[in-house]
Amino acid sequence: MEYTIGTQxxxxxxxxxxxxxxxxxxxxxxxxxxxxxxxxxxxFNVSRTxxxxxFVRLAQEGLLAVYPQRGTVVSLIDSELVEEARFMRxxxxxxxxxxxxxxxxxxxxxxLKANLDKQKLCIEDQDYKEMFMLDEEFHHVIFTxxxxxxxxxxxxxxxxxxxxxxxxxxxxDHNWEHLYQQHYCLYEAIEQHNINQGDQIMQEHMALTIxxxxxxxxxxxxxxxxxxxx
Amino acid sequence: MEYTIGTQxxxxxxxxxxxxxxxxxxxxxxxxxxxxxxxxxxxFNVSRTxxxxxFVRLAQEGLLAVYPQRGTVVSLIDSELVEEARFMRxxxxxxxxxxxxxxxxxxxxxxLKANLDKQKLCIEDQDYKEMFMLDEEFHHVIFTxxxxxxxxxxxxxxxxxxxxxxxxxxxxDHNWEHLYQQHYCLYEAIEQHNINQGDQIMQEHMALTIxxxxxxxxxxxxxxxxxxxx
DNA sequence: ACTACCATACTACCATACAAGTATGGTAGT
DNA sequence: ACTACCATACTTGTATGGTAGTATGGTAGT
Numbered sequence: 001m002e003y004t005i006g007t008q009x010x011x012x013x014x015x016x017x018x019x020x021x022x023x024x025x026x027x028x029x030x031x032x033x034x035x036x037x038x039x040x041x042x043x044f045n046v047s048r049t050x051x052x053x054x055f056v057r058l059a060q061e062g063l064l065a066v067y068p069q070r071g072t073v074v075s076l077i078d079s080e081l082v083e084e085a086r087f088m089r090x091x092x093x094x095x096x097x098x099x100x101x102x103x104x105x106x107x108x109x110x111x112l113k114a115n116l117d118k119q120k121l122c123i124e125d126q127d128y129k130e131m132f133m134l135d136e137e138f139h140h141v142i143f144t145x146x147x148x149x150x151x152x153x154x155x156x157x158x159x160x161x162x163x164x165x166x167x168x169x170x171x172x173d174h175n176w177e178h179l180y181q182q183h184y185c186l187y188e189a190i191e192q193h194n195i196n197q198g199d200q201i202m203q204e205h206m207a208l209t210i211x212x213x214x215x216x217x218x219x220x221x222x223x224x225x226x227x228x229x230x
Numbered sequence: 231m232e233y234t235i236g237t238q239x240x241x242x243x244x245x246x247x248x249x250x251x252x253x254x255x256x257x258x259x260x261x262x263x264x265x266x267x268x269x270x271x272x273x274f275n276v277s278r279t280x281x282x283x284x285f286v287r288l289a290q291e292g293l294l295a296v297y298p299q300r301g302t303v304v305s306l307i308d309s310e311l312v313e314e315a316r317f318m319r320x321x322x323x324x325x326x327x328x329x330x331x332x333x334x335x336x337x338x339x340x341x342l343k344a345n346l347d348k349q350k351l352c353i354e355d356q357d358y359k360e361m362f363m364l365d366e367e368f369h370h371v372i373f374t375x376x377x378x379x380x381x382x383x384x385x386x387x388x389x390x391x392x393x394x395x396x397x398x399x400x401x402x403d404h405n406w407e408h409l410y411q412q413h414y415c416l417y418e419a420i421e422q423h424n425i426n427q428g429d430q431i432m433q434e435h436m437a438l439t440i441x442x443x444x445x446x447x448x449x450x451x452x453x454x455x456x457x458x459x460x
Numbered sequence: 461a462c463t464a465c466c467a468t469a470c471t472a473c474c475a476t477a478c479a480a481g482t483a484t485g486g487t488a489g490t
Numbered sequence: 491a492c493t494a495c496c497a498t499a500c501t502t503g504t505a506t507g508g509t510a511g512t513a514t515g516g517t518a519g520t
Contacts, residue, residue: 011298011503036471047505049279052472056283057290068241069472069511084380091325092318150314158384242474266501277475282502299481299502 013050016040017057024063024074025163031223033074035064061160076225077164079213085161090206092155093139094199100146100190101198108145112187115141119183123176131176138183142190162209168216168223179208243280246270247287254293254304255393261453263304265294291390306455307394309443315391320436322385323369324429330376330420331428338375342417345371349413353406361406368413372420392439398446398453409438 020040023029037055041048055072058064065075115138122131143152182205189198217224250270253259271281285302288294295305345368352361373382412435419428447454 013503038471041505048472049504049506053283053286053503055472056286060287060290066472067512070513071471080377081380084378087325087378088322088381088384091321095317095321147310148314148317150311151318154318154384154388241472268501278502279474279476285502296502297482300483301501 011050012044012046013053016044016046016050017054019044020054020058021061021063024058025160025167027164027167029074031074031076031164034071035074036072061157063160077223078161078225079217081161082165082213085158086206086210088158089155089162089209090203092151093206094202096143096146096148096151097186097189097198097202098195099148100142101193101195102146104145104190108141109191111141112138112145112190116180116184116187119180123180128174128176131179135179135183142186145190164223165213165216166209168220169212182208241280242274242276243283246274246276246280247284249274250284250288251291251293254288255390255397257394257397259304261304261306261394264301265304266301291387293390307453308391308455309447311391312395312443315388316436316440318388319385319392319439320433322381323436324432326373326376326378326381327416327419327428327432328425329378330372331423331425332376334375334420338371339421341371342368342375342420346410346414346417349410353410358404358406361409365409365413372416375420394453395443395446396439398450399442412438 020029029035037048037051040054041051044051055064055066059066062078062081063075064072066072115134119131119134119138122128122134140152143149143155182201185201186198186205188194189201250259259265267278267281267285270284271278274281285294285296289296292308292311293305294302296302345364349361349364349368352358352364370382373379373385412431415431416428416435418424419431
């Protein structure tokens with residue numbers, strides 16, 4: 001028998017893990033919310049074991065804070081961590097776009113162009129939900145095209161810490177047209193092997209994602225980790 | 231009562247987790263080794279529960295591959311992942327050293343100089359084990375000095391995938407004197423705010439860590455993940 | 461009214477039992 | 491000799507009970 005990796009349809013643990021992660025990132029479980037293994041196991045109608053193991057994973061990703069014998073809470077947003085996540089993402093994405101401008105697989109360039117065309121349609125249709133997904137996919141294709149799939153995965157992990165801030169900011173004020181222009185310039189840079197243009201545009205592109213931490217901390221102080229120490 | 235985070239001395243789960251992780255990174259548990267929850271729980275004289283939760287964490291870090299109902303093995307080294315880990319580390323460390331050359335906390339600069347002096351001593355004494363730790367600490371201080379502690383943590387995670395290759399390479403052939411010279415130049419760059427020198431030296435410094443994957447895959451094929459797909 | 465104490469109801473942690481899928485070796489049948 | 495089948499001994503996944511530490515609210519004493 002061949003090794004069919006994905007044999008297990010989907011374990012209870014994964015269901016609980018993904019559901020909790022979604023609720024946390026969407027702020028349906030706001031930072032600071034107390035949750036217990038028992039509570040979650042009752043809600044999902046499963047035993048505490050898969051819930052516990054989900055907690056272990058979420059704690060490792062920094063989304064839960066487990067205090068033995070005291071309780072578990074959805075972790076507060078750490079503004080220092082958010083800033084560093086932005087820092088890491090910027091420099092990794094720039095390094096990758098430079099790499100993409102040097103060499104890029106032809107078939108992924110086609111996917112990139114197709115993605116751009118779909119973006120244009122979405123803007124006309126004002127389908128911002130789809131546009132959000134296309135934005136994600138656009139960057140994903142860039143990583144794939146220069147053999148940086150694992151780097152993409154790492155960035156996804158890092159971005160977890162950016163997402164909750166961005167969610168607070170309310171994404172409604174995005175300038176989708178501007179976003180599209182930048183994406184087009186990135187595509188152009190890759191196609192024409194223009195490393196400087198790629199790096200420059202990506203730097204500006206990353207600047208768009210800066211959520212104003214100071215403002216958010218003032219508006220939602222209960223969601224942020226205070227750091228009186230030092 | 232104040233919130234004393236580190237109240238729990240150390241959980242069984244953490245003991246098992248750290249022990250297994252050490253053994254894997256030191257290749258005492260070579261890539262491909264099959265291990266079962268029961269086997270480990272017997273060895274540590276604990277129940278399967280903390281062992282399982284250790285497995286969950288190690289699997290998330292990519293050090294274990296769990297196949298439901300079939301078994302668990304120490305993950306094979308993924309040469310593509312190793313290359314990308316090198317890529318990510320290089321660009322993050324360079325971004326950080328540039329930041330350090332712009333602004334650096336005075337007290338950390340003192341620590342850095344003290345570390346350098348200790349390195350010199352270790353070379354004279356040929357205490358390479360200590361030198362290895364000082365090397366790690368040197369980089370750590372740089373991250374701390376420009377407020378990039380979280381970035382350091384992320385790099386530590388990424389480096390996991392580099393460590394096993396480096397371990398195979400046998401670290402004996404390190405040119406410690408050269409290493410020291412580079413460290414000194416990095417220190418100098420930070421002190422004199424010479425961004426270009428910092429970036430340049432760090433780039434060379436990272437190049438030292440390149441383990442020759444081709445050679446290692448030929449020498450230890452059973453430790454490497456083959457990728458016939460594509 | 462206020463404080464010190466304690467019973468009680470939590471919490472996460474660990475051990476154990478059961479369930480379900482998989483690999484393996486032996487055996488019966490050809 | 492070879493093949494198909496099946497019992498058995500594994501594996502990980504899930505459920506549940508018990509333990510120890512912690513927060514809380516009520517009560518007795520001042």
